[in-house]
Amino acid sequence: MSIWEYANPKKFMETSSWALPWVTGLAVASLLSGLIWGFFFTPDDYRQGSTVKIIYIHVPSAMMAINCWAMMLVTSLVWLIRRHHVSALAAKAAAPIGMTMTLIALFTGAIWGQPMWGTWWAWDPRLTAFLILFLFYLGYIALWGAVDDPDTAADLTSVLCLVGSVFALLSRYAVLFWNQGLHQGASLSLDKEEHVADVFAWPLWLSMAGFGLLFLTLVLFRTRTEIRARRLRALEARERMA
Amino acid sequence: MLALLLRDLRLATRAGGGFGLSLAFFLIVTVLVPFGVGPEGGTLAKIAPGILWVGALLACLLSLDRIFALDREDGSLDLLATAPIPMEGAVAVKALAHWLTTGLPLTLAAPVLGVLLNLPLPAFQPLLLSLLIGTPALSMIGTFGAALTVGLKRGGLLLSLLVLPLYIPTLIYGAEAARRGGEGLATATPLLMMAGITLGTIAILPFAAAAAIRVNLR
Amino acid sequence: MLAVRDLAATRGGLRLIEGVSFDLLPGQALVLRGPNGIGKTTLLRTIAGLQPAAAGTVDLPPEGLAYAGHADGLKATLTVTENLTFWARIFGQSDIGNALEAMDLVQLADRPAQNLSAGQKRRLGLARLLVTGRRLWLLDEPTVSLDRASVALFATAVRAHLAAGGAALMATHIDLGLDDAGTLDLTPFRARFPAAGQGDGFDEAFA
Numbered sequence: 001m002s003i004w005e006y007a008n009p010k011k012f013m014e015t016s017s018w019a020l021p022w023v024t025g026l027a028v029a030s031l032l033s034g035l036i037w038g039f040f041f042t043p044d045d046y047r048q049g050s051t052v053k054i055i056y057i058h059v060p061s062a063m064m065a066i067n068c069w070a071m072m073l074v075t076s077l078v079w080l081i082r083r084h085h086v087s088a089l090a091a092k093a094a095a096p097i098g099m100t101m102t103l104i105a106l107f108t109g110a111i112w113g114q115p116m117w118g119t120w121w122a123w124d125p126r127l128t129a130f131l132i133l134f135l136f137y138l139g140y141i142a143l144w145g146a147v148d149d150p151d152t153a154a155d156l157t158s159v160l161c162l163v164g165s166v167f168a169l170l171s172r173y174a175v176l177f178w179n180q181g182l183h184q185g186a187s188l189s190l191d192k193e194e195h196v197a198d199v200f201a202w203p204l205w206l207s208m209a210g211f212g213l214l215f216l217t218l219v220l221f222r223t224r225t226e227i228r229a230r231r232l233r234a235l236e237a238r239e240r241m242a
Numbered sequence: 243m244l245a246l247l248l249r250d251l252r253l254a255t256r257a258g259g260g261f262g263l264s265l266a267f268f269l270i271v272t273v274l275v276p277f278g279v280g281p282e283g284g285t286l287a288k289i290a291p292g293i294l295w296v297g298a299l300l301a302c303l304l305s306l307d308r309i310f311a312l313d314r315e316d317g318s319l320d321l322l323a324t325a326p327i328p329m330e331g332a333v334a335v336k337a338l339a340h341w342l343t344t345g346l347p348l349t350l351a352a353p354v355l356g357v358l359l360n361l362p363l364p365a366f367q368p369l370l371l372s373l374l375i376g377t378p379a380l381s382m383i384g385t386f387g388a389a390l391t392v393g394l395k396r397g398g399l400l401l402s403l404l405v406l407p408l409y410i411p412t413l414i415y416g417a418e419a420a421r422r423g424g425e426g427l428a429t430a431t432p433l434l435m436m437a438g439i440t441l442g443t444i445a446i447l448p449f450a451a452a453a454a455i456r457v458n459l460r
Numbered sequence: 461m462l463a464v465r466d467l468a469a470t471r472g473g474l475r476l477i478e479g480v481s482f483d484l485l486p487g488q489a490l491v492l493r494g495p496n497g498i499g500k501t502t503l504l505r506t507i508a509g510l511q512p513a514a515a516g517t518v519d520l521p522p523e524g525l526a527y528a529g530h531a532d533g534l535k536a537t538l539t540v541t542e543n544l545t546f547w548a549r550i551f552g553q554s555d556i557g558n559a560l561e562a563m564d565l566v567q568l569a570d571r572p573a574q575n576l577s578a579g580q581k582r583r584l585g586l587a588r589l590l591v592t593g594r595r596l597w598l599l600d601e602p603t604v605s606l607d608r609a610s611v612a613l614f615a616t617a618v619r620a621h622l623a624a625g626g627a628a629l630m631a632t633h634i635d636l637g638l639d640d641a642g643t644l645d646l647t648p649f650r651a652r653f654p655a656a657g658q659g660d661g662f663d664e665a666f667a
Contacts, residue, residue, distance in 0.1 A: 132407060132410055135406070135407040136407050138403065139403050139404045139407060142400055142403050142404070143390065143391075143400065143404060146391075146394055146397070146400050147393065147394070152393065152457055152458065152460075155453075155454075155457040156390050156454055156457055156458070159390070159450050159453055159454050159457075160390060160404065162450070163386065163408070163446075163447070163450050164407075164408070166446075167407070167408045167410075167411065170411040170439060171407075171410045171411050171414075173411075174410065174411040174414040174415060174435070175410075175414065177414065177415070177418070177431075177432070177435070178414040178418055
């Protein structure tokens with residue numbers, strides 16, 4: 001029994017159709033409980049008031065935005081090395097979800113930042129890094145859309161994902177450098193983890209788990225769709241040949 | 243390899259080769275900026291390093307899709323792929339040819355345009371240095387992007403979309419070096435960081451670009 | 461010189477031909493035949509290494525081969541001599557005089573390629589083969605847009621190449637008058653569309 005068994009589309013479809021309801025249920029349960037707990041049963045922050053509660057969406061979505069790219073990196077590598085179609089399709093399926101998570105993180109950040117910093121947007125290193133991540137998602141998805149042949153598209157996007165990951169890291173550090181250069185010591189700090197008290201921590205953990213499971217649900221769902229589309233394509237090609 | 247370099251240079255300088263177009267574009271973009279932000283010298287001096295770097299970057303972008311698209315259209319790319327030179331080498335040589343016909347002229351023109359934008363005197367040397375070190379990275383990254391999109395009919399727009407995010411680190415360090423120079427600060431750190439990026443891209447991207455070309459040819 | 465064993469070639473993810481096996485010895489020419497779309501070009505590109513084989517093996521001579529596809533790889537703004545010199549140098553050769561002469565291009569040597577007629581361009585593209593110094597030629601429809609005299613010129617060049625110990629694999633519909641050129645009809649090798657559970661498609665795993 002090796003993990004590569006699940007790279008077989010048929011095995012993957014069987015396992016995922018069995019797992020999907022459970023994962024979906026767990027995702028809904030932990031998301032609902034985490035968000036309801038966080039929104040209604042935690043005290044307001046003494047300084048930030050109730051605006052702090054956006055943390056239960058902002059932090060998990062930001063986390064998943066990065067994790068999604070990491071997952072795409074791994075699946076791209078698996079495709080390039082072992083040529084498992086499911087892996088490439090999973091990367092394709094994950095990209096729009098990751099992009100949405102990035103957008104959610106950016107928007108909730110803006111909504112949070114407005115009352116706190118008095119501005120919707122600041123060229124803070126972390127914000128800028130997320131904006132750049134969004135651009136990377138955009139390019140990756142556009143490349144998938146532009147190439148007709150699915151295997152060619154998988155190869156090209158995988159190479160882009162590998163190179164993009166390196167440049168995303170480079171950008172992250174370049175942005176840190178650049179911002180210091182601009183502001184001479186950033187006045188806006190986003191180091192939330194440091195002052196999250198226990199009362200806030202538990203619902204935060206729950207909603208993080210919820211976002212993770214939600215991501216898993218969507219990826220499984222979309223990968224199944226991609227597999228079906230790919231199979232349809234193969235069948236159609238076969239029809240034309242016959 | 244040398245033959246390929248000489249051919250690409252010759253093609254670029256012949257009629258219709260596009261040599262000088264990026265240079266003209268760079269000039270026009272730079273001249274447009276004062277119309278947009280006003281002629282006030284202090285403002286211009288402040289934004290000059292950034293404008294010059296962004297302008298050079300866009301001018302560089304303009305000629306990227308020619309790197310492989312023309313060779314693919316006339317079949318040269320197929321023939322090169324079956325020729326006894328490694329595709330990685332061909333890619334590196336083509337990036338070098340692109341730099342010699344685009345990056346280097348842009349670098350040399352930048353100080354002249356710097357005068358137009360009222361660039362502070364101490365910023366000239368770091369600007370020149372940063373462009374000299376940074377534009378090879380722009381060419382190499384652009385060559386990678388061109389390799390990714392060579393199979394597409396109208397890949398120009400996609401090419402920009404793919405390449406521009408990859409340009410961010412180079413742009414940041416490059417403009418920062420020139421800006422620091424203008425303020426009389428030390429410029430060694432951004433220049434060294436950028437040199438690192440340039441060397442890294444030259445070491446790694448020919449392989450990624452060659453892989454992309456092989457995928458696109460089949 | 462060229463040994464092809466059980467080769468299968470795909471285009472656009474679809475297997476076109478399979479089970480192709482043949483040997484090509486020095487001095488031999490082999491003409492691929494078959495209806496349009498059977499996969500002659502695909503087979504040639506696969507043997508040339510431009511695309512991966514779906515199955516089977518290709519043994520090439522150690523020094524590689526010279527491939528001539530539908531496009532000639534000419535640069536419009538370069539002269540005939542410049543174009544030819546470039547390819548000669550890429551293949552590590554220097555002498556282009558013989559090639560110019562063999563394809564009757566001496567008169568045109570200083571003319572930019574954009575001023576050549578289609579047939580003249582084709583002749584230049586074929587002259588490129590002569591400057592590669594490779595023994596194995598892969599030719600995809602080499603005689604397209606050539607007139608009768610040029611075809612004879614090309615046939616002479618191929619004969620000389622074979623006599624010098626070279627070999628040629630070509631897809632063409634025109635009889636070049638090569639005395640002992642073999643013919644390989646690809647029709648029997650047309651891939652039967654794979655039954656579920658076999659073949660290389662994505663969906664065999666669903667069997």
